[in-house]
Amino acid sequence: MKATQAPPSLPNQYLVYTGYQGPDQPEVSQTWLLPPASVYGGKTPQQPLSIPYLYTGNGNPSTLGVSNDDFVIAASWSGSPTRTNVNVTLQLTGKNAWSTGAAARAALRKNFLAFLAKIEASFEIGSSPLLIPGATSILAAALVQYMPLPAGETLLYACGLESGMGTGAPPAVDVMPGMRLRSEPSVRQYLAPPTQAFSGYVSTGTLAWEVAASTVSGSRVQAFDAFWGAVASPQITPPPGSPGPIYGLLDLALANSGYKYHRLVYPQSVIAGSAPGSLDAATSATLTGANTLADLRSSPPYSASFFGRDVVIPEICVFLGVSSATLQPIWVPLGTTVNNLLERFTRWKPLSTSSAQNALRLTRPAYSSQQLGSLAGVSVAFAPAGAAITDLRALDLPLWPGDGLLLNLPVPVGA
Structure with a gap:
C-alpha cells in the first residue's frame, strides 16, 4: 500500500497543496487549502484559538462548553469573570478534519452544523x-479559517455553498x-400572430440588492x-400567500422584519422560456428564512419564490490589482x-518558475490569535515555500469575501 505523505x-x-493525501486514503491525491502552522492529523490550531468580547457578563462562563x-468550545479567564477578560476558545480535534473519505467528510459537515446550532441554542x-447576538456567526468564521479543507469545500464551510453535483440535492447557499x-x-411577452413564435420570457435587465445586518428592531x-x-x-x-412570490425588492423587504438567517435554494429544473409562468418552488429560485440555524436547514418558517x-x-x-x-x-x-480573475487578462499561467509565486499574491483577512480581537492579512501560497508553482x-482556489489579489503581469506600453 502507498505510504501517506504528510503535507x-x-x-x-495558508498553503494550496495539490498533492494532499489523507491518512485514511493514501492512494488518493487532492487539492487542499491548509491553514498556517497546521500539524498533519493533529488538533487545529495547536493551541485553542481565543476570541474575546463575546461573553455578555451574564451567568457562569464555566458552562460555556460544547464538544x-x-x-x-470552552471559556478561559483569570480572576473574576467579566465581559472583558473572558475569552471563548475554539479547536478542531482532528478526528475527521484531515480525512478524504466520503464518510469522514460527511461526518465533519454534520458535526460542524450541529456544533454551531448547539452553541446558538445554548448560549x-x-x-x-x-x-x-451574532456570536455564533463570528465563531463559525473563526473555525473556518483554521480548518484544513479540500479546495472544493472551502465555500461549503465559508458560505454554506452546496453545489448539488452528484448528491441529488438541489444547489443552495x-x-x-x-x-x-x-x-x-x-x-413574459405575448406577441399576436403571425409572430407568436416569439412569445416567451425575455430578460429585462439586472438588479443588485446588498444584504446587510440590521438591529433597528431590537434583534439582529x-x-x-x-x-x-x-x-x-x-x-x-x-x-x-405562502409561499409568496418575489417580484422585486419590496417583497424582499418583508423578509427583514424578523429573520436572522436566509438561504437560497436553486431548482434542479426550470420552466422553458416559451412556457406559461410558474411559482412552483421546484422550478424557481427560492429564498428561505429562519431565526435559528437549526430551523434554517430543517423547517424554515419563511419561504418565497x-x-x-x-x-x-x-x-x-x-480586492484586485x-x-x-x-x-x-x-x-x-x-x-x-x-x-x-487571472484569465480576464491572459491565457498564460505563471507556472514552472520560482518567480511564479511573485506573479500571484493573494492575501485574506483572518482573525489574529496573537493580538486578541484584531484582524491580520494572511497570505496564501500556491506552492510550498521556495518551490515553483x-x-x-x-x-482553482475559490475566493472568500475580502480577499486581496495582486497580479504582477506585464502591462502594455502606454497603459
Whole structure:
C-alpha cells in the first residue's frame, strides 16, 4: 500500500497543496487549502484559538462548553469573570478534519452544523444569554479559517455553498451580510400572430440588492438593503400567500422584519422560456428564512419564490490589482477562483518558475490569535515555500469575501 505523505506546513501562510493525501486514503491525491502552522492529523490550531468580547457578563462562563468528535468550545479567564477578560476558545480535534473519505467528510459537515446550532441554542438565544447576538456567526468564521479543507469545500464551510453535483440535492447557499444578490429577472411577452413564435420570457435587465445586518428592531436580522433595514417594513395589500412570490425588492423587504438567517435554494429544473409562468418552488429560485440555524436547514418558517425565470446570483466583494496598481474593490460571483480573475487578462499561467509565486499574491483577512480581537492579512501560497508553482489546480482556489489579489503581469506600453 502507498505510504501517506504528510503535507508541508507554512508557519504564517495558508498553503494550496495539490498533492494532499489523507491518512485514511493514501492512494488518493487532492487539492487542499491548509491553514498556517497546521500539524498533519493533529488538533487545529495547536493551541485553542481565543476570541474575546463575546461573553455578555451574564451567568457562569464555566458552562460555556460544547464538544463533539470534531469541535470543542470552552471559556478561559483569570480572576473574576467579566465581559472583558473572558475569552471563548475554539479547536478542531482532528478526528475527521484531515480525512478524504466520503464518510469522514460527511461526518465533519454534520458535526460542524450541529456544533454551531448547539452553541446558538445554548448560549446565544434565551432570556439571559452568555454570548452576545451574532456570536455564533463570528465563531463559525473563526473555525473556518483554521480548518484544513479540500479546495472544493472551502465555500461549503465559508458560505454554506452546496453545489448539488452528484448528491441529488438541489444547489443552495447561505445568504450572508456583506453579500450582494444580483437578480436577472425576465418578463413574459405575448406577441399576436403571425409572430407568436416569439412569445416567451425575455430578460429585462439586472438588479443588485446588498444584504446587510440590521438591529433597528431590537434583534439582529438580515435586510436586503441597508435602507429597508433602517425603516419599518411596508405592508403589501392584500397580503401574499405562502409561499409568496418575489417580484422585486419590496417583497424582499418583508423578509427583514424578523429573520436572522436566509438561504437560497436553486431548482434542479426550470420552466422553458416559451412556457406559461410558474411559482412552483421546484422550478424557481427560492429564498428561505429562519431565526435559528437549526430551523434554517430543517423547517424554515419563511419561504418565497422568485417570479418567473429569475436568476439570482450571490456576489462577494474582493480586492484586485494588476501590475502593482492599488487594489480596488470589485464584485464577483460567489465561486470565482484565482484562475477566473487571472484569465480576464491572459491565457498564460505563471507556472514552472520560482518567480511564479511573485506573479500571484493573494492575501485574506483572518482573525489574529496573537493580538486578541484584531484582524491580520494572511497570505496564501500556491506552492510550498521556495518551490515553483507546477500544478494548475493550485489556481482553482475559490475566493472568500475580502480577499486581496495582486497580479504582477506585464502591462502594455502606454497603459
